[in-house]
Amino acid sequence: MRVLSRAELGAWLDALAVEKALLAPTEVESVVLYRPVQSSAEIAPLQGNASRPVLSIKEAFFPPTERLLLIGKTTGPGNGTGGQFRLRETLPEGEQIVFGVRPCDARGMRALDALFLHTQPADPYYARRRENTTLIGLACAEMGPSCFCKSVGGGPDDPADVDLMLTETDKGYVVQTVTEKGRTLLAGLELREIEGEMPRSALNEPVPIPDMLAWPPHFQDAFWEQSSERCLSCRICAYVCPTCRCFAVRDEALPSSQGEECYERIRCWDSCAGDAYRRIAGGHNPRPEKGQRLRNRYFCKFYYYPQQYGPVACTGCGRCIEACPVNIDITEILAHLVTG
Amino acid sequence: MPVQSGGERYEPRILGFLCTWCSYTGADLAGIARLKYPSNMRAVRVPCSGRVAPELVMRAFDQGADGVLVLGCHIGECHYDNGNHRAAKRMPTLRALIEFAGLEPERLRLDWVSASEGERFARIVQEFTETVRLLGPCAWRSRAAAIPGVGLETTQAGRSMSEAGGRP
Amino acid sequence: MTHAAAIRGKARELLQTGQVECVLGYETGSRGRVRPAFIYRPEEVERLVWNQACTHNLTTYLPAKLRPTKPGQTPRHVAVVVKACDSRAINVLLAENQFTRDQVHVIGVVCDGIVEGAGFERIPESGAAPPPALQRRCQRCDDRVPLVYDTRIGEPPAEHPLAENLPGDAELDRLEAMTPAERAGFWLAQFDRCLRCYACRQACPMCNCPTCLYERDDSLWVGMGIGSSEKRTFHLGRAYHLAGRCIGCDECERVCPMNIPISLLNRKLAKEIELAFGYRAGLAPVPGPLVTVLESGEVKP
Numbered sequence: 001m002r003v004l005s006r007a008e009l010g011a012w013l014d015a016l017a018v019e020k021a022l023l024a025p026t027e028v029e030s031v032v033l034y035r036p037v038q039s040s041a042e043i044a045p046l047q048g049n050a051s052r053p054v055l056s057i058k059e060a061f062f063p064p065t066e067r068l069l070l071i072g073k074t075t076g077p078g079n080g081t082g083g084q085f086r087l088r089e090t091l092p093e094g095e096q097i098v099f100g101v102r103p104c105d106a107r108g109m110r111a112l113d114a115l116f117l118h119t120q121p122a123d124p125y126y127a128r129r130r131e132n133t134t135l136i137g138l139a140c141a142e143m144g145p146s147c148f149c150k151s152v153g154g155g156p157d158d159p160a161d162v163d164l165m166l167t168e169t170d171k172g173y174v175v176q177t178v179t180e181k182g183r184t185l186l187a188g189l190e191l192r193e194i195e196g197e198m199p200r201s202a203l204n205e206p207v208p209i210p211d212m213l214a215w216p217p218h219f220q221d222a223f224w225e226q227s228s229e230r231c232l233s234c235r236i237c238a239y240v241c242p243t244c245r246c247f248a249v250r251d252e253a254l255p256s257s258q259g260e261e262c263y264e265r266i267r268c269w270d271s272c273a274g275d276a277y278r279r280i281a282g283g284h285n286p287r288p289e290k291g292q293r294l295r296n297r298y299f300c301k302f303y304y305y306p307q308q309y310g311p312v313a314c315t316g317c318g319r320c321i322e323a324c325p326v327n328i329d330i331t332e333i334l335a336h337l338v339t340g
Numbered sequence: 341m342p343v344q345s346g347g348e349r350y351e352p353r354i355l356g357f358l359c360t361w362c363s364y365t366g367a368d369l370a371g372i373a374r375l376k377y378p379s380n381m382r383a384v385r386v387p388c389s390g391r392v393a394p395e396l397v398m399r400a401f402d403q404g405a406d407g408v409l410v411l412g413c414h415i416g417e418c419h420y421d422n423g424n425h426r427a428a429k430r431m432p433t434l435r436a437l438i439e440f441a442g443l444e445p446e447r448l449r450l451d452w453v454s455a456s457e458g459e460r461f462a463r464i465v466q467e468f469t470e471t472v473r474l475l476g477p478c479a480w481r482s483r484a485a486a487i488p489g490v491g492l493e494t495t496q497a498g499r500s501m502s503e504a505g506g507r508p
Numbered sequence: 509m510t511h512a513a514a515i516r517g518k519a520r521e522l523l524q525t526g527q528v529e530c531v532l533g534y535e536t537g538s539r540g541r542v543r544p545a546f547i548y549r550p551e552e553v554e555r556l557v558w559n560q561a562c563t564h565n566l567t568t569y570l571p572a573k574l575r576p577t578k579p580g581q582t583p584r585h586v587a588v589v590v591k592a593c594d595s596r597a598i599n600v601l602l603a604e605n606q607f608t609r610d611q612v613h614v615i616g617v618v619c620d621g622i623v624e625g626a627g628f629e630r631i632p633e634s635g636a637a638p639p640p641a642l643q644r645r646c647q648r649c650d651d652r653v654p655l656v657y658d659t660r661i662g663e664p665p666a667e668h669p670l671a672e673n674l675p676g677d678a679e680l681d682r683l684e685a686m687t688p689a690e691r692a693g694f695w696l697a698q699f700d701r702c703l704r705c706y707a708c709r710q711a712c713p714m715c716n717c718p719t720c721l722y723e724r725d726d727s728l729w730v731g732m733g734i735g736s737s738e739k740r741t742f743h744l745g746r747a748y749h750l751a752g753r754c755i756g757c758d759e760c761e762r763v764c765p766m767n768i769p770i771s772l773l774n775r776k777l778a779k780e781i782e783l784a785f786g787y788r789a790g791l792a793p794v795p796g797p798l799v800t801v802l803e804s805g806e807v808k809p
Binding site for chain 3: 377394395398399402415423425426428429430432434436437438439440441442443444479480
């Protein structure tokens with residue numbers, strides 16, 4: 001196994017932070033989030049799951065708010081005819097490295113890639129960021145109390161979706177090169193060879209996951225209405241989720257310069273939990289009841305999305321369980337589908 | 341006038357909400373009487389000072405106002421009987437809130453000007469403009485004003501993961 | 509009889525006699541966490557619990573539950589379990605005609621305070637040592653007896669805690685002592701991690717506008733983006749809209765996934781309203797000072 005000591009890791013990250021944007025788990029007023037850091041000293045302590053950020057790495061590829069276009073409108077002479085529009089695409093620039101990526105977050109990229117990259121036309125904003133980002137993974141020594149990554153095909157030490165995977169041992173961090181991009185990032189770094197077994201992470205009790213086709217027969221269950229009564233229709237579950245990806249687009253005004261009105265087209269995170277989400281022009285809303293929206297959320301993750309795009313839209317990270325203020329628990333929902 | 345870096349003097353941008361029946365008429369009178377007062381204030385005529393919702397004031401500060409002046413009828417003289425009562429309670433509450441949020445409360449002023457008080461109007465505007473001038477530009481302005489003619493070229497593209505937003 | 513048993517007994521009676529169609533209370537959910545419960549049948553009342561993790565303000569569900577969905581519909585009746593703070597929300601909602609008094613059977617519980625971590629962590633074992641800390645709002649609370657109730661569970665304490673013996677609002681004092689620039693910096697740092705998830709708004713009983721001003725499709729008052737100035741506008745605007753209406757349950761702060769001390773804004777305005785108008789929200793079902801005319805003799809500014 002090839003290892004890096006903690007000090008060597010720190011020095012390497014410091015060097016990386018100079019060349020590119022380094023995003024790592026860091027404490028922001030009592031909450032751990034992935035944020036740009038200037039040095040490894042700013043990174044939150046890495047033991048256990050204490051430092052898993054509240055939000056996933058989705059932010060690095062699909063930010064909460066993103067400018068898509070700048071639009072300039074010049075008014076023509078006379079009665080508003082002859083005006084011109086200038087459009088400027090605002091693609092993201094710069095390379096970034098995300099350090100401390102948990103396997104569940106990395107696996108979430110599969111769901112996002114299925115939509116943003118592999119469905120035509122590919123999303124150029126997401127694609128640009130995906131291309132310019134290297135993921136340095138960090139295995140979890142043990143699964144957290146709400147974690148069930150293993151039950152949905154992932155695992156706390158699964159290196160499948162990162163470029164490099166680090167696993168902490170008492171002899172240092174074991175480094176696994178997973179992709180060419182990872183190999184490139186390691187270039188010039190000296191790793192020590194040591195003897196030993198790759199540690200495996202401690203697992204939780206598995207959570208039974210219903211088969212995709214088990215969902216449609218339960219569409220009319222009273223269970224959805226009952227479970228949703230306490231739902232506040234906030235957006236926490238969608239926003240903390242590594243795979244939720246719905247967004248709204250709007251054109252908004254910017255301060256204008258002489259003779260030219262400026263606008264920006266932005267997109268930002270949205271969630272199907274809100275009453276207004278599915279309301280369409282004319283006022284009709286196919287999902288006015290909370291039960292319908294709750295049902296939609298879980299059907300989307302485990303039935304609609306895999307059917308249309310392939311991956312299941314859940315990585316078992318358990319963030320929704322931890323964050324929901326009224327204890328709507330995805331494992332309870334899944335249990336209902338399994339037991340019928 | 342946009343605030344520009346490098347040398348230009350800061351001129352406070354003031355948004356004034358003037359009620360139709362009293363203070364706007366008072367402002368008219370100041371004009372007729374050729375009274376001199378600073379031209380920094382842009383007037384917005386509203387039916388009543390009670391119409392001035394906190395959202396309007398907040399949006400004004402967000403969109404580049406350095407000061408917001410709300411002028412209504414004297415208490416007891418409101419055309420709608422008690423519309424100005426609402427303003428009388430709202431504005432001090434709003435001032436306390438913006439002060440708590442770190443904005444100088446002196447940037448928001450509520451006062452009463454009747455239709456015949458042209459001089460009072462001019463004096464209040466003069467005073468308020470000077471107050472806001474001394475306070476400097478409002479820190480809440482949400483984006484730097486575009487530089488004339490080159491706004492589109494120089495406005496930056498979105499960045500990744502900074503302050504939970506993808507754009508400057 | 510324990511409080512829980514008393515609540516179950518009352519719930520059973522109300523459901524059996526058909527006085528209410530639903531009882532809003534608390535139950536133990538998954539992972540030992542307390543959560544809101546909606547009980548429709550007498551056989552189900554065994555689900556109801558009462559303990560120091562019953563943090564949720566259940567009155568937030570009342571406007572939607574009691575609003576007629578079709579014109580001419582028979583008004584619905586529900587029962588709701590409330591603590592003293594929650595009961596103040598009922599007064600505000602009544603003053604605003606969200607429902608009529610006869611639509612709600614209020615089961616008011618004399619509360620011993622709610623613990624930190626309620627709703628998110630396993631309910632602490634009774635007699636656990638050291639005893640878990642109470643939420644800060646409970647430490648500041650000066651009256652744990654519900655103001656509005658049809659059934660009261662528990663006896664009022666022999667003495668009310670004296671105001672001088674209660675801890676003040678240290679957080680608020682700290683903010684007020686800062687310079688304006690420091691405060692501006694404080695709020696900028698807090699709002700930075702806000703995601704506009706709207707959990708604070710959704711948890712609040714008084715935030716019940718059909719379409720929130722700050723969520724309009726035409727971005728009239730605030731842009732859609734999750735940026736600094738938008739978030740500031742939303743939070744300050746929401747705090748203003750709650751001035752004279754917020755009853756200080758602090759659920760907004762509990763539900764925030766980013767630990768933003770959001771109720772500081774509400775507590776500041778509650779203090780201002782009390783200073784300026786001598787009014788505290790929720791003590792009676794009357795409208796607050798910001799929607800009424802000046803009292804005789806009051807002249808502002």
